Amino acid sequence: MKTNEKEVLFKVENLKTWFPIKKGIMKKTVGNVKAVDDISLEVYRGETIGIVGESGCGKSTLGKSLMLLEKPTDGKIMFHYQGGFKDITKFSKQEMFEFRKTVQMVFQDPYSALNPQKKIYTSFEEPLKIHGYDTREKREEVMQRVLKMVNIQPDYLMRYPHEFSGGQRQRLCIARALEVTPEVLICDEPVSALDVSIQAQVLNLMKDIQKELNLTYLFIAHDLSVVQYMSDRIIVMYLGKVVEVADSRALYDEPLHPYTRALLSAIPVADIHVEKKRQILEGEVPSPINKPSGCAFHNRCPMCMEQCKKQDPPMYVDKENGHMVACHLYEGKMMTGAE
């Protein structure tokens, strides 16, 4: 993939989203959960960018920060909007209202995303009313259109969420997100609550819709094979930081970071030779409150060197193919982004 042919949609610069830890009657801040800790990245229009990493490494917080569902502590989120780049963290109320239509989120649990006490019709009508679809005809026209896209019959609108299967409910959530004609869908574990047999159906539907509407997907998931299937590029996160970014194929064929290698090695395979070479990831992700010094992965890394304990590695870039890795192993072999 030649990245210079692509149109940048999001340009994230040194993004930090920290959650303060408060103690005592005076609610004094005694520390911070550094869920997203100095992340810079670009997202291109029309691509699917996968985000992987162990539980608690900050994937959801990154996704939510990009649509300001979590307020960033520092950094810029430049979004290509109405002909130029704008920092969404500085948006006025009116700009924010408009932006909310452009970026929508699909969550893991479709059951709690739809109000169980309301008919689907009511849940679908609400966002349209908020965004100025002022007549019943206009709203129903949109509802019919998006339901058709996810292959659900229009008369099902009069049903309640519990009357649908898990796969149907997730398709309904996707349809509702599409009502306000977004450009970006942030999908946080969209199929992990579904039976394996249903997952492929939903993923294929998402791919078809993406093609039809030229949508950009940010696809967060635990399951690396699902991410590989969906993504053009993949970001690997560890303790609030990006440790590797590459085209999907390159990441799986030639992972550079020892953490990525360990994650990939955990995918089950039926080959006994591969099984023997498995690199088991030992220990748990350290606390994002007290991160290890130097490279945050050093205390679990099989390749750890003295330097790794003291110095946070810069991001190295392969200028040929854009493969990026934050690891001291590549010092002298690849250039830093700044060179």
Ligand SMILES: Nc1ncnc2c1ncn2[C@@H]1O[C@H](COP(=O)(O)OP(=O)(O)OP(=O)(O)O)[C@@H](O)[C@H]1O
């Ligand atoms: N609102 C919050 N207040 C305080 N800490 C939070 C909040 N939201 C997330 N965290 C913490 O931030 C860190 C990153 O959480 P996040 O949910 O972004 O990770 P994740 O990679 O998406 O994990 P998972 O895969 O389990 O969903 C965790 O330590 C989590 O406990």
